[in-house]
Amino acid sequence: MSTVLQNLVNQPYQHGFVTDIESDVAPKGLGEDTIRLISAKKKEPGWLLEFRLKAFRQWLTMQEPAWPNVHYPKIDFQAISYYSAPRAKKKLASIDEVDPELLRTFEKLGVPMNERASLAGVAVDVIFDSVSVATTYKAKLAEVGIIFCSISEAVHEHPELVRRYLGTVVPAGDNYYAALNSAVFTDGSFCFIPKGVKCPMDLSTYFRINTQESGQFERTLIVAEQGASVSYLEGCTAPKFDTNQLHAAVVELVALDNADIKYSTVQNWYAGDENGVGGIYNFVTKRGLCKGVNSRISWTQVETGSAITWKYPSCILRGENSVGEFYSVALTNHHQQADTGTKMVHIGRNTRSTIVSKGISAGQSSNSYRGLVRIAPTAAGARNYSKCDSMLIGERCSANTFPYIQVGNQSAQVEHEASTSKIGEDQLFYFAQRGIGAEEAVSMIINGFCKDVFQQLPMEFAVEATKLLGLKLEGSVG
Amino acid sequence: MIYQDSTTVLEVRGLRASVNGIEILKGIDLTVRTGEVHAIMGPNGSGKSTFAKVLAGHPAYAVTAGTVSLEGRNLLELAPEARARAGVFLGFQYPIEIPGVANSQFLRLAYNTVQAQRGSDELDPLEFDDFVREKMKLLEMNPDFLDRSVNEGFSGGEKKRNEILQMALLEPRLGILDETDSGLDIDALRVVAGGVNQLAGKDNATVLVTHYQRLLNYIVPDYVHVMDGGRIIKTGGSELALELESRGYDWVSAEYKNAARATA
Ligand SMILES: Nc1ncnc2c1ncn2[C@@H]1O[C@H](COP(=O)(O)OP(=O)(O)O)[C@@H](O)[C@H]1O
Ligand SMILES: [Mg+2]
Numbered sequence: 187m188s189t190v191l192q193n194l195v196n197q198p199y200q201h202g203f204v205t206d207i208e209s210d211v212a213p214k215g216l217g218e219d220t221i222r223l224i225s226a227k228k229k230e231p232g233w234l235l236e237f238r239l240k241a242f243r244q245w246l247t248m249q250e251p252a253w254p255n256v257h258y259p260k261i262d263f264q265a266i267s268y269y270s271a272p273r274a275k276k277k278l279a280s281i282d283e284v285d286p287e288l289l290r291t292f293e294k295l296g297v298p299m300n301e302r303a304s305l306a307g308v309a310v311d312v313i314f315d316s317v318s319v320a321t322t323y324k325a326k327l328a329e330v331g332i333i334f335c336s337i338s339e340a341v342h343e344h345p346e347l348v349r350r351y352l353g354t355v356v357p358a359g360d361n362y363y364a365a366l367n368s369a370v371f372t373d374g375s376f377c378f379i380p381k382g383v384k385c386p387m388d389l390s391t392y393f394r395i396n397t398q399e400s401g402q403f404e405r406t407l408i409v410a411e412q413g414a415s416v417s418y419l420e421g422c423t424a425p426k427f428d429t430n431q432l433h434a435a436v437v438e439l440v441a442l443d444n445a446d447i448k449y450s451t452v453q454n455w456y457a458g459d460e461n462g463v464g465g466i467y468n469f470v471t472k473r474g475l476c477k478g479v480n481s482r483i484s485w486t487q488v489e490t491g492s493a494i495t496w497k498y499p500s501c502i503l504r505g506e507n508s509v510g511e512f513y514s515v516a517l518t519n520h521h522q523q524a525d526t527g528t529k530m531v532h533i534g535r536n537t538r539s540t541i542v543s544k545g546i547s548a549g550q551s552s553n554s555y556r557g558l559v560r561i562a563p564t565a566a567g568a569r570n571y572s573k574c575d576s577m578l579i580g581e582r583c584s585a586n587t588f589p590y591i592q593v594g595n596q597s598a599q600v601e602h603e604a605s606t607s608k609i610g611e612d613q614l615f616y617f618a619q620r621g622i623g624a625e626e627a628v629s630m631i632i633n634g635f636c637k638d639v640f641q642q643l644p645m646e647f648a649v650e651a652t653k654l655l656g657l658k659l660e661g662s663v664g
Numbered sequence: 665m666i667y668q669d670s671t672t673v674l675e676v677r678g679l680r681a682s683v684n685g686i687e688i689l690k691g692i693d694l695t696v697r698t699g700e701v702h703a704i705m706g707p708n709g710s711g712k713s714t715f716a717k718v719l720a721g722h723p724a725y726a727v728t729a730g731t732v733s734l735e736g737r738n739l740l741e742l743a744p745e746a747r748a749r750a751g752v753f754l755g756f757q758y759p760i761e762i763p764g765v766a767n768s769q770f771l772r773l774a775y776n777t778v779q780a781q782r783g784s785d786e787l788d789p790l791e792f793d794d795f796v797r798e799k800m801k802l803l804e805m806n807p808d809f810l811d812r813s814v815n816e817g818f819s820g821g822e823k824k825r826n827e828i829l830q831m832a833l834l835e836p837r838l839g840i841l842d843e844t845d846s847g848l849d850i851d852a853l854r855v856v857a858g859g860v861n862q863l864a865g866k867d868n869a870t871v872l873v874t875h876y877q878r879l880l881n882y883i884v885p886d887y888v889h890v891m892d893g894g895r896i897i898k899t900g901g902s903e904l905a906l907e908l909e910s911r912g913y914d915w916v917s918a919e920y921k922n923a924a925r926a927t928a
Pocket of ligand 1 (some may be wrong): 689
């Protein structure tokens with residue numbers, strides 16, 4: 187690989203600082219008493235403790251999955267703390283009372299928690315380690331009947347809703363990490379868009395891991411009732427530590443008849459250093475259920491961080507004519523490993539799905555797309571279109587595509603395209619010969635490559651994502 | 665054309681260069697002045713493309729001896745993009761494809777980069793669109809090329825036209841065209857040659873690399889150089905090209921070897 191390319195892919199992580207704040211951290215270790223402790227700290231109702239304990243007992247019988255194309259030392263689940271919260275002086279009455287150190291942290295990350303100063307028209311739920319520290323625009327959203335708060339709060343304020351939907355899309359025993367999350371989840375966001383309401387602003391959650399020994403297990407639940415629609419954004423960062431932290435989240439989406447949920451993620455967890463030391467293990471289960479007719483769930487993700495990413499945002503297309511979409515850019519650099527993709531499960535008639543995946547590998551990283559398209563016998567007239575493109579930067583990285591296609595109904599149409607390309611020295615020389623430097627050249631090539639995905643993102647997020655990919659790949663050109 | 669008060673554009677002295685430790689260029693001397701058109705001919709593998717790429721600063725080639733200056737500036741200490749901005753243009757023998765990057769976007773960025781370097785106005789997408797369409801007419805190019813990815817799926821001839829289009833946009837001091845005639849049918853050759861002739865002026869200079877004399881029926885060079893084994897072994901006027909066409913290269917090599925033996 188040329189030195190130009192090598193320098194290009196060596197940009198330091200921008201969010202690697204630690205906030206010095208007094209935290210309430212549970213002792214390391216995992217057992218039923220840990221779960222009781224979490225539940226007690228959160229003053230949870232009995233049914234939720236039962237839900238957790240049941241998941242935990244199931245988890246104990248399960249094996250860590252070995253099929254992803256990622257490699258890491260065995261995780262010691264007893265060496266992790268399952269609860270860490272910034273210690274609040276007293277119960278907060280409003281955002282203005284949030285610890286200024288926390289406010290500064292999020293300001294530095296570009297996430298203003300002050301409603302007056304915040305991005306025009308985006309409500310934010312901010313999660314710091316295990317707890318939600320603030321949610322903006324809550325009152326304004328409540329006026330139209332939208333519930334947007336932390337899931338802990340929802341458990342107390344809207345127990346019937348949480349109970350009705352929690353675990354219905356991702357059952358507690360769905361997979362190893364979903365079971366772990368169901369047992370120990372600490373916080374996350376809850377959104378409920380009632381019948382007929384179009385959410386007037388984008389909703390977003392910003393996740394920040396701050397404590398070195400803590401894991402983050404958040405749980406997000408979004409429900410859009412008949413005819414409702416919402417666009418939800420998720421962002422995340424973590425400080426630089428030389429140890430790995432575990433992040434095992436579960437996100438569940440439920441769309442009833444004619445409802446529309448658009449879920450966008452820009453994931454920038456700390457990825458480890460250039461030698462592969464440290465970084466987040468991002469083992470996440472995200473799934474949406476298109477329960478009603480004509481419903482639509484669309485996932486857009488820009489995955490740039492984490493030492494290891496293991497994540498398959500999926501759609502269960504049960505409602506007739508429902509639509510599932512997955513648009514993904516996954517960038518890996520240095521020693522990062524990503525095994526990511528989607529599952530589109532067609533159950534209802536005339537259900538449609540689109541998959542557009544763009545994998546970019548640089549350094550010595552490994553980037554795999556893994557996707558399942560399943561057409562159930564009931565899904566007459568179902569259609570899927572998949573396009574998976576990989577791009578390699580340099581000589582030492584790798585890209586893989588693992589498509590699984592199962593067609594149980596002969597009237598279905600399934601289309602799959604794949605390509606692999608490479609940014610090579612000769613391409614960069616061509617740009618250079620026209621006066622264009624390597625940084626600009628790479629960013630132009632990458633943006634062209636990711637165009638189909640970026641145009642799915644809300645405007646400000648698309649700008650963010652473009653900048654982020656640039657940062658990840660740019661550096662001093664020598 | 666050769667004229668009285670021309671100035672030196674390119675000055676190459678004793679240039680040696682190697683790739684992967686193998687010496688390819690073994691001492692090249694060449695002076696190119698404003699207004700001139702030079703043709704570099706020679707058999708396959710003689711080092712013509714290597715010479716062109718070394719002038720443009722391709723990172724795979726290491727210069728081991730000699731000097732190269734462009735209008736008095738040391739070219740060898742400049743990065744490839746700086747050489748381009750200083751006015752060196754290389755029309756590639758095999759233009760590379762860049763999927764996903766629209767030709768219009770690429771052309772505009774290249775144009776604006778060079779304009780900025782010259783302290784001239786940059787063009788926004790709409791202004792540029794008008795400007796580039798005019799230039800495309802000159803080369804009888806279909807405007808559809810603007811929306812396609814750079815060189816992707818272009819035929820050999822289309823790629824070459826796209827190269828000349830870029831030269832027309834960037835208005836270099838020194839245009840080096842590597843085998844621009846290869847892969848062109850006779851109509852395309854006429855169009856491309858017409859474009860090159862139109863761009864050649866009193867303030868710039870052109871180096872045509874070719875191993876056919878065919879192109880030289882359309883673009884008449886002031887000098888013809890024969891390259892062989894990484895050296896320029898003979899220089900003459902445009903009539904030399906015709907002689908090479910009828911007699912081949914062997915006699916030039918033989919003559920050169922004899923002369924070398926005589927001086928040894
Ligand atoms: N990257 C390279 N690695 C090894 N050999 C090369 C490389 N580039 C050129 N050469 C060798 O250098 C010689 C000159 O090649 P080239 O400049 O392409 O010749 P021409 O353009 O005159 O046909 C050839 O023998 C070729 O094989
Ligand atoms: Mg050649």
